[in-house]
Amino acid sequence: MSTAQPLTGPAPSIHTISLFVNNKPGVLVRVALVFSRRAFNLESLVVSPAAEGRFSRMTIVCSGAAEALGQVVKQLAKLIDVVHAVDHTGDASYEVEIALVKLECALDKRTEILQIAEHYKARVVDYGPESLVLQAYGSSEKLDALIELLRPFKLTELVRSGKLLMARGKAVT
Amino acid sequence: MQQKHPTGGEKLIQCLEREGVEYVFGLSGGAVMPMFDALVDSKIQLILVRHEQGATHMADGYARATGRPGVVLVTSGPGATNTVTGLFTALMDSTPIVVITGQTISSMLGKDAFQEADVTGITYPVVKHSYLVKDGNDIPRIVREAFHLARSGRPGPVLIDVPKDVGQGPCTAPFTDELDLPGYEVPGRGDPALVAEAARLLTEAKRPLFYVGHGAVISNAGKAITTLAEKLRAPVVNTLLGKGAVDETHPLHLGMLGMHGTAYANKAVVGCDLIMAIGARWDDRITGKVDEFCTGAVKIHVDIDRAEFGKIIQPDVSILGDARMVIEDLIPQIEMGDTDAWLKQCDRWRKQFPLKYPKQGGLRAQHVLDRLDAVTQGEAILTTDVGQHQMWAAQFCRTRHGRHWLSSGGAGTMGFGFPAAIGAQFAHPDKKVWAICGDGGFQMTQAELATAAVHKLPVKCLIINNNFLGMIRQWQELFYENRLSGSDLEGNPDFVKLAQAYGIKGLRIRRSADVDRILKEAHDYDDGPCVVVAEVVKEDNVFPMIPAGAAVSEMIIEAPKTRLEKPTGST
Ligand SMILES: Cc1ncc(C[n+]2csc(CCOP(=O)(O)OP(=O)(O)O)c2C)c(N)n1
Numbered sequence: 001m002s003t004a005q006p007l008t009g010p011a012p013s014i015h016t017i018s019l020f021v022n023n024k025p026g027v028l029v030r031v032a033l034v035f036s037r038r039a040f041n042l043e044s045l046v047v048s049p050a051a052e053g054r055f056s057r058m059t060i061v062c063s064g065a066a067e068a069l070g071q072v073v074k075q076l077a078k079l080i081d082v083v084h085a086v087d088h089t090g091d092a093s094y095e096v097e098i099a100l101v102k103l104e105c106a107l108d109k110r111t112e113i114l115q116i117a118e119h120y121k122a123r124v125v126d127y128g129p130e131s132l133v134l135q136a137y138g139s140s141e142k143l144d145a146l147i148e149l150l151r152p153f154k155l156t157e158l159v160r161s162g163k164l165l166m167a168r169g170k171a172v173t
Numbered sequence: 174m175q176q177k178h179p180t181g182g183e184k185l186i187q188c189l190e191r192e193g194v195e196y197v198f199g200l201s202g203g204a205v206m207p208m209f210d211a212l213v214d215s216k217i218q219l220i221l222v223r224h225e226q227g228a229t230h231m232a233d234g235y236a237r238a239t240g241r242p243g244v245v246l247v248t249s250g251p252g253a254t255n256t257v258t259g260l261f262t263a264l265m266d267s268t269p270i271v272v273i274t275g276q277t278i279s280s281m282l283g284k285d286a287f288q289e290a291d292v293t294g295i296t297y298p299v300v301k302h303s304y305l306v307k308d309g310n311d312i313p314r315i316v317r318e319a320f321h322l323a324r325s326g327r328p329g330p331v332l333i334d335v336p337k338d339v340g341q342g343p344c345t346a347p348f349t350d351e352l353d354l355p356g357y358e359v360p361g362r363g364d365p366a367l368v369a370e371a372a373r374l375l376t377e378a379k380r381p382l383f384y385v386g387h388g389a390v391i392s393n394a395g396k397a398i399t400t401l402a403e404k405l406r407a408p409v410v411n412t413l414l415g416k417g418a419v420d421e422t423h424p425l426h427l428g429m430l431g432m433h434g435t436a437y438a439n440k441a442v443v444g445c446d447l448i449m450a451i452g453a454r455w456d457d458r459i460t461g462k463v464d465e466f467c468t469g470a471v472k473i474h475v476d477i478d479r480a481e482f483g484k485i486i487q488p489d490v491s492i493l494g495d496a497r498m499v500i501e502d503l504i505p506q507i508e509m510g511d512t513d514a515w516l517k518q519c520d521r522w523r524k525q526f527p528l529k530y531p532k533q534g535g536l537r538a539q540h541v542l543d544r545l546d547a548v549t550q551g552e553a554i555l556t557t558d559v560g561q562h563q564m565w566a567a568q569f570c571r572t573r574h575g576r577h578w579l580s581s582g583g584a585g586t587m588g589f590g591f592p593a594a595i596g597a598q599f600a601h602p603d604k605k606v607w608a609i610c611g612d613g614g615f616q617m618t619q620a621e622l623a624t625a626a627v628h629k630l631p632v633k634c635l636i637i638n639n640n641f642l643g644m645i646r647q648w649q650e651l652f653y654e655n656r657l658s659g660s661d662l663e664g665n666p667d668f669v670k671l672a673q674a675y676g677i678k679g680l681r682i683r684r685s686a687d688v689d690r691i692l693k694e695a696h697d698y699d700d701g702p703c704v705v706v707a708e709v710v711k712e713d714n715v716f717p718m719i720p721a722g723a724a725v726s727e728m729i730i731e732a733p734k735t736r737l738e739k740p741t742g743s744t
Binding site: 022025030075080081082083084 | 293294297298301302303305322354355356357478479482483484
């Protein structure tokens, strides 16, 4: 995926888009091209089967010029394999993300880390002699904050699921 | 006894027959042989081209002339990659073509097999949609969908990539009319509330202007727009591709707007208080500097593609729908406008700034094209290539009917004109078809002379020979201190002899006095193709001109005496 920032215009902002697409080969490339053509950067992308197996869900977090976003959503919706595209930026949808964090740390130096983990309801999922792995979930912002607190320790690996999102009530995701 | 099923290739060709396909333009190769073999038993006529790009433009010309999808059949690898320019050309101008490519056998996909190219991958950005067929039983549905997608809504190119084993293996699936296209919508009538709002704004406007694009031609909205313009008493301008939607000789018509449009059309754009785009997309050749485009005017936009709204210009009213249906719904709601003063003003501009060209000093392209208009009377289908000749033809050949002007607009593809004319001639064997080409662009697809010759097509090709890449030379003269760089076409062949080498009639115009006679001779010649070479003055420039990126109001009407700034616009 393109790492370039928008070439011109105001500073990029972060957007969340949800796509309901045909579960077919090539769909991901078609979607990615709509972003890369405009030099939008994909921050995260989650693809999963929808309730009906012939469709998939894509939840995309991207950064790019806000004015261009409306155009991006329309171009996505125009793709034949996209059944619908919704811009969820700033709406009240339920959002969640999972992070796995590996920290290198001797057995006797872990108290502080475990305190932070407890505060964030993060679980220790691997407790090794020289390292431990934490699993945390919650909003992306909450995970950002947790990771910032852990950075001063020897954070060696970080894997995040990308944002999952669902519209509340009867609204369509 | 076991029932004999057709092969995938046979089924595919039968599906094409079912879609009403008359011609397939193509060139064979290993991976596509099953389909070529099936063509032997088909009533579809195969038109063997000399280069696959030619096939795509022929299919495109056929499609533009009829509204029906043109079909291309080529082999894998280089055969398929040779169609990319044609796909792009069709996408940019919303024309329906279906390109079928052979592919290596399924088990070899992704293994760098001989002539294996990732054709769906290469073409994603230049198709409306595409298919890689994995199961022969999908063929009937895929062909059905491909034709539906190509021609419906905003038309465009569709590609079907068929691995050789799929073409060769059995297909047991029956024909189908079912489409599996969830989420694909084809807009029809416009939202009545928005149509009513548009009617109110139009009736209130003092200086309304209709800006008509290719969408109006595609949806056959021309008659309705003419009625609307007459009822409201408002002038009409059209884009390069909108030519013919409304008869350009109609008294309310001001010709083409934009970069090389008529001065009076562009004056009307600057002076209007309402501009209504009908199947047009505010292209940069039209708007010039967007920030200064029609700033004070109300903007109404009718389009079948939602993604066009607000892309370049934020309209006051956006009506999603088929242009013809929207305009037909609008007509009864319109009252005669108070536009007397406005129409008089437009006529003054028309008289004050007519299109003109010097009548002395050698043969002029403008003169030849002006006379071609007289000879053809707007009843011939004209295709063009890309460059100065295209702009002069757009200015001087007034298009009277829809689908009678076929030109590569959005892509500006040199090499389009001549094969497009061949496609149009196949579509309309009884019509006069003229290709208008530059000496540069003609050479990009001139190999199709053989195709025209074999079929004894009465297609006419007018080569405006200035021995330059004229449009490039013009820019270098105007914006780059006349530092000519790669624009001289030294080494051109003698095009008359070239035609004759194919057994094609070749005529040459050297003097202004011969123009009418020779054009007439070519026009009346129907025993086969005819190439007319007009040896025009080498250095001539197209005016009016709005330099790329400049505001419409900065239009240069006549050759400037001073040097111009380099344009800031895209190209
Ligand atoms: C395939 C392609 N290559 C390059 C260009 C850029 N280009 C635009 S006009 C032009 C010159 C065309 O020359 P010619 O065909 O002789 O026509 P003229 O302008 O002289 O009428 C060129 C090179 C193009 N439009 N298409």
